[in-house]
Amino acid sequence: MNAPRTKDRFASTRVREATPSPTLAVSDKARQLKARGIDVVELGGGYPDFITPEHVRRAASDAMNAGDTHYVGGSGTPAFRKAIAEKLGRDNGITVDPDSGVFVTPGGKFSLFLAAQAFVEHGVDVMVLEPAWVSYVPIIELSGGRAVHVGLDPDTNFVITRDILEAHLTPDTRIIMLNSPNNPTGRVMTRAEIDAVATFAVDHDLMVWTDEMYEKIIYDAATHHSIATVPGLADRTLTFNGLSKAYAMTGWRLGYVAGAPEFISQMAKINSHAITCATSFAQAGGAAALTGPQAFVGEMVTAWDRRRRYVTTELNRVKGLRTTLVEGAFYAFVDAREIDSDSVRLADRILDEVHVGVVPGVAFGAAGEGHLRLSFATSDEALKKAVDRIQSLFGTR
Numbered sequence: 001m002n003a004p005r006t007k008d009r010f011a012s013t014r015v016r017e018a019t020p021s022p023t024l025a026v027s028d029k030a031r032q033l034k035a036r037g038i039d040v041v042e043l044g045g046g047y048p049d050f051i052t053p054e055h056v057r058r059a060a061s062d063a064m065n066a067g068d069t070h071y072v073g074g075s076g077t078p079a080f081r082k083a084i085a086e087k088l089g090r091d092n093g094i095t096v097d098p099d100s101g102v103f104v105t106p107g108g109k110f111s112l113f114l115a116a117q118a119f120v121e122h123g124v125d126v127m128v129l130e131p132a133w134v135s136y137v138p139i140i141e142l143s144g145g146r147a148v149h150v151g152l153d154p155d156t157n158f159v160i161t162r163d164i165l166e167a168h169l170t171p172d173t174r175i176i177m178l179n180s181p182n183n184p185t186g187r188v189m190t191r192a193e194i195d196a197v198a199t200f201a202v203d204h205d206l207m208v209w210t211d212e213m214y215e216k217i218i219y220d221a222a223t224h225h226s227i228a229t230v231p232g233l234a235d236r237t238l239t240f241n242g243l244s245k246a247y248a249m250t251g252w253r254l255g256y257v258a259g260a261p262e263f264i265s266q267m268a269k270i271n272s273h274a275i276t277c278a279t280s281f282a283q284a285g286g287a288a289a290l291t292g293p294q295a296f297v298g299e300m301v302t303a304w305d306r307r308r309r310y311v312t313t314e315l316n317r318v319k320g321l322r323t324t325l326v327e328g329a330f331y332a333f334v335d336a337r338e339i340d341s342d343s344v345r346l347a348d349r350i351l352d353e354v355h356v357g358v359v360p361g362v363a364f365g366a367a368g369e370g371h372l373r374l375s376f377a378t379s380d381e382a383l384k385k386a387v388d389r390i391q392s393l394f395g396t397r
Helices: 013-017 022-035 054-065 078-092 108-119 136-142 162-168 191-203 261-272 280-291 295-315 343-354 380-394
Strands: 102-105 125-130 146-151 173-179 207-211 237-242 255-258 331-335 371-375
Touching (some): 054 280, 078 255, 078 280, 102 108, 102 261, 108 136, 108 237, 125 136, 162 191, 173 191, 191 207, 255 261, 295 331, 343 371, 343 380
Antiparallel strands (some): 237 255, 331 371
16 A cells, blocks of 8 residues: 655645745744744844825725725726836836836735746746846746846946856847846945946847836945946846835735836736736825825834944954945845854844844845844844844944
């Protein structure tokens, strides 16, 4: 008689081999400790510590109360798509048709997943510049493609050069994935880097995917450049964005992708069999966020700037830790190689011994090994408590 087999035999190979999000794993472990009554400071998450602006909440509530609780068009409501197109033109210099060049999704992550389903398959390689957000590689692999890990050098501040790109090009490369401001490093791509990627993409006839979710969270003299504005790039670029970070709307699940109608139409096919549409009344809030007062964004960035400076100064006092003043997003990417080059082991030690949750750098690719990502999108009090605990664990210079 055959021995009983485990139920995971029904799962596809690609799903069995996929790994859960490492950032969510850190949060889950922190929650387990909290459930035992332990005071944990959680710096692993990537979400603003502010409530969504009142006028945005009111717009969604008004829409719901007016009966806007039904299906809407799969590509998004006309008002929201119009607001997105106007925003892209105003803020990014990207000209796009709101009717055929914009697609609304339930969260920015799902827009990337749709794109992967539409353009990635077995035999397609996608270049991922690393350290990179933890979901890029699994999204590519779940679509049957292969991620080409383009490791950037921490000792040169993760600068992108044409030589690095050429060294990782394969005969099957079809797409290159960008993210600026970058999660986890906080780097903002310079104009020279944008131009290097653009010429590389044109010379090798590649599609460009650019994740610009953190574009409004920029500090000092850094400037965000959208690669779709470079001559010759508009017809080969998909620009991904959303409202989660800039407008403190993580739970609303509103993202979007913009690009050539030929690209958008392919993604629309898949969406029609997946989620039908993003939430109707949430899109009313999204339109209000993009067209209404923008002072709230600046207020959040001002608070994060203050915390960025505090965290950078205090962590650089810790023996064995080094970090730079990031240019964008709300993460410190800390070089901990002097303490332990195994970032998973070190992150576990920090959580277990002083109850501070951080994300191991290797979660963002091999180029991130030896580093830790700490979110400073949390209260000043929580940050001080976390820094004090880390300083007590390793000592100060």
